[in-house]
Each structure stands twice: as C-alpha cells, then as structure tokens.
Amino acid sequence: MSQTRIAIHGLGGVGKTQIAIEYAYWLHKEHPEVSMFWVHASDSVRFHQALSQIASECQVPGREGGGDVSKLVKDWLERKDCRPWLMIIDNADDAEIFFGYNREGSQSSTAIRRNAHAAYLGSYIPECSHGAVLVTTRNKQVGVDLTRSPGVIEVEMMNQAEAISLVRTRLGDDHQDNELMADLVNELEKIPLALAQAAAFIQKNSSSIAEYLEILKENDNARVELLSQPFQALGRDTEVSHAVTATWMVSFKQIRDQNPHASNLLSLMAFFNRQDIPKAYLSDRGESTLNTENGLGILKAFSLITAGKGTQSFDMHRLVQLVVRKWLLTEDEDQRWAETALRIVSRLYPSALLYGNWETCAAYLPHVYTILSFAELSEEAEDDRVCLLHETAGYLSRQGQLRQAEEFNMQVVEARKRVLGSEHLDTLISMNNLAVIYADQGRLQEAEELNVQVVEARKRVLGAKHPKTLTSMNNLALIYRDQGRLQEAEELGVQVAEASKRVLGAEHPDTLISMSLLASTYQDQGRLKEAEELRVQVVEASKRVLGAEHPDTLISISNLAWVYWDQGRSEEATVLLSDAVELSRVSLGPDHPKTQKRQAWLADWQRESLEKSSERSPYMGRWGFNESASEGAVVQGS
Known part of the structure; x- marks a missing residue:
C-alpha cells in the first residue's frame, strides 16, 4: 500500500461502490491479514455511526468514556502497533461536510448553519504508513481534496x-x-x-x-x-433509494446547495440538445467568467457533463438530461429554464444572409429543434420563438431543406399576422420568404398569389422604389419567368433592374440579382448575346463585392456557363462549370443540393448527352435569384 489514499469517481450509478466491494474481496483473499472497514459518508451522521461501530467491533480503548469516539478510532488506527488496514469511504460527495467549504473557497449557507465548533469529517480520516483509504465519490473535486492528489481514477461507462x-x-x-x-x-x-x-x-x-x-x-x-422504479441492488447502500432518478437527484440537490451557479448551468443545459452544447450559450447569462468556469468545473467533477467534440462545447448523457427535467418539474422550475434556453438560442442564432455564418447555423440547428420541441411556453416567450423560427427558416431554405423551411415560415407568418397585423413590415418579410419557398418547390401559382399580396402591400406601406418593394417585385418577375410569361418577366425585370441601380447602386448585391434574373429571361427568349453581356457583368461584380467563393458568385458563374453551353461553346462552358463545382465542394460542402446539381450537370456535359435547347434547366437561374433575394434571415424589426 504505497499510496495511502486513492479516490475513484464517476457518475452516480456507474458502479463505483461495486468496484470497491470487488476490490475488498480480492484484497481479503490475497492479504487476509489486512483489516477492512466500510464507512458510509453520504452525511455526517452515518459517517460517525460507522466509526462508532468500528470502535465497538474492535473494542477501541476509551470508547465508552463519553469522548469523541471518531477521533479515538482515527488515533487508534494510526498507532504503530495496529495491524494493516483498508478503510473504504463510500459516497463521499459533499465537500462541505468534509472540509467546511465549497469549491469557490467560501462557506456556503449550509456550512455556516452547522455548529461552528464541530470538526469536519476530513479531520477524522486516519493516515499512516500501515493503512490505506479508498474513497468513492461522484464529485471528482472531493476526491482530489481528500487524496491531496490530482490523480484520482475515473470510472468510465461500460463498453x-x-x-x-x-x-x-x-x-x-x-x-x-x-x-x-x-x-x-x-x-x-x-x-x-x-x-x-x-x-x-x-x-x-x-x-x-x-x-x-x-x-x-x-x-x-x-x-x-x-x-424511477425502486428496486433492490446488491451491494448498494440499503438506506438510500436505488432508482436512477433518485440517485441523480441527490447529486443535483448537492450541487444546488453548494454552488447555485453550477445548478443553474445544469438546469439550462437540460433543454438544449445533449451533444455539443456551445459554451457561448452558457456564457450569455450575465454571469462572471469566474462563476461560469467554477460552475462548469463542478458539473464536470460530478461527471454530469463532458467535453464535446469541439474545445468550446459540452455533452450530457440523454438520461441525465431527462432526469434533470423531471427534477425541475418537481421544483416547478422547468418552464423557466426552457424559456431561458429558448431566449439564448434565439438571441445567438446568426443571420443566414451572411455566408460566413452558415457553419455556426448548422452547428446550432440541433439545439433549435430541441428547444422548439417544448410546447408549454408563456406569451412572453412567443417573440423569442418566432424570431428563432424566422432565422432558422432562412438558413434551411438556403440549404435546400424546403419542407422544414416552409413549416417554420408558416408558423412565423401566422404568428406575425395575429400579433402585428397583415401589413406590418415584419409580417411582409415572412410572407415574402414563404412565397420564395413556394417558388423553389415549383408551386408557382401559390407563390404568385402570395407575392402579389406582398408587392401591393409594400407599395402602399413603403413606396414603389423602396429596396424591399423592389425585392418582392424581382421575386414576382422570377415567378413570371418560371411560368413561361417571358414578356411580363422581361418588362418587370427591366423596371426593377433600372430602379435598383438608381436606388442602391450598380454593384449592390440586390442590383446584381435583378440583373441576373433579367439575363435569365433574355436567355429563355433566345437573346444569348444580351444574356452573356449581363452574366459577365454580374460575375465580375460578384467577385469584387462578395468574393469568388461566395454562394451567390458561384450561382452567377454557373449561369454564365449555361449561356456558353447554349451558344455551343461547350469547352468554355465545361471549364467554367468545373470551377464552380470545385468551389461549391469547398464552400457549400459535397452534399449540398447545389453542389450535387452542378456535379450532375457537369457529368452530363462531359458525356455530351445533354440536349442544349430542351434540357437546359432554368432552376439554377431561379435558384440563384432567390438565394439572395429571399429575406429569410432579416432580423425582426430591422
């Protein structure tokens, strides 16, 4: 027994006590001369009862004198004439009863209420060369303090x-x-x-x-x-519930008593997706960095959370999350924390209008789905829910996940009509977005009807030359083109492009979109030279304004490749589309619908099996327009 104190720690129910029992049996078999002592340490009463029983069983001198029996046992075990021994201290989870302080370095209210003259349990643990102590604990920090060593052993999950x-x-x-x-x-x-x-x-x-x-x-x-079902578990303490929920709730209550910041973090994390909970979500509550770090440290010490895939995220066991929610329900705190989680995700979900935000949008998406699954929300939380639906729908539509984007947008439209009115600017934004989704799904009649409503309302509210009005007019021209109403599409497209140049400037992204749409209409009319001139202008301006890898720039490059193909310039078209495919793989990813669509077209071209006049898909042109023109990521109230 070269190391006199060792601690094993892990989540409640992971098998620490059973390991200690098995080790005790093994040690007794191998070294029968070693005495074994088992001390329950879930509270101070049971700890002292165990030491009193040791005093009685071993007939420790002075035990009946009315003095401090626990100290007598400690002194007796440390005597040089005492035989070798092993003391197993089971369930040593509470730092306060062992040391009188919490891990923030101060006494908690629980500790202050205790008798100021009472010794803490840590002072009763014997230490000598002929004895050893094995501690089981849910709290790694207690294990470190009791053994005075960072090398405590974690009991991990079974394989x-x-x-x-x-x-x-x-x-x-x-x-x-x-x-x-x-x-x-x-x-x-x-x-x-x-x-x-x-x-x-x-x-x-x-x-x-x-x-x-x-x-x-x-x-x-x-x-x-x-x-929550009770059952008998061999080897576990018979005076505490063996149910998983009760076992973990003991830990939750200890954490709440010792460190309210840690308890708040645990309550909050229970309402996110259990994997890769961003640290940013946990730091957005007005708490100091020190309080947040201390709180996370305690949750990690109790094995309730672990490091996620990224360096700035955390995971929770699904079952732990469920039991935390159950605990909060019994405390009538579940709705409060669900709404706090919703508010944080809604505030931090970024705008999908900015291509640079897409990676974060994707990482946050599982948390969106989780938090939106909690239906019981107050009226005060409705604004947060609608804002989150709005932002998420904008990202989903840009990823080609149109069915889910439609569902979310429908909810936003209904909520905003109910609360704000049919012609409120935010309501019109949501209606515009929904019309764009209908068009992307090929539901052109529905898209047209809704888009006409938006155009007319924006003309009344904002005026005919307002950028948002021009956006919805552009969308309507796009629908006309997809319906084959090319003359109407051209007339409206020319009107919007000229107005956009005057109002926004020749190289504003919205102006480039209107030029791209007009080029598509020219292309459908067979006016390929005019289409080419506009396409070249859009590509060059997009590279300058947005960058070569921006999704809208890739759309304009692909559209120019189509013009070359329709002109019979197949080699130039293939080279240009190949460039767009490679850039799509990098910026959008190989599984994005646009990347796959471009790859399919390129494969067709390379096999020279595509009919130039009849097989050219107008979808890229329409898609390209809607990508940027959709206001799916405009923040409410902007």
Missing part, C-alpha cells in the same frame, strides 16, 4: 460487450436475444445502475426485453418513470 454481459448475468438464460440486448444497453447508455434497474423490472414483472423497450421508447415521460 458494449461489458454492458451486454451485465444484463445477461442479471437476466439469465431466458433472455439471450443479442440484438434486443444491444438495443437495451444503447437505450440506457450503458449505465450499470440503469441496466440493473431494467433487469430487476423485467424479472419482477415477468416481462421480456422487447416489452421493456416498448415502454422505454414510448416517450420521455415513460422513460423517466421506468428509471
């Missing part, structure tokens, strides 16, 4: 084979379906206590694994209820 073996051992030969067992251990995230609880339920109710899984997968409430 798949270990978890299946545990279930098979508990259930016996009647339940040997490997596929169902694998499903079960994955659903319960390979947490030993959860697996033992599941096995106990199955045995007690004479159920099958399939029947248990059916209940488990029914919904989150059913999952939490199953995890």
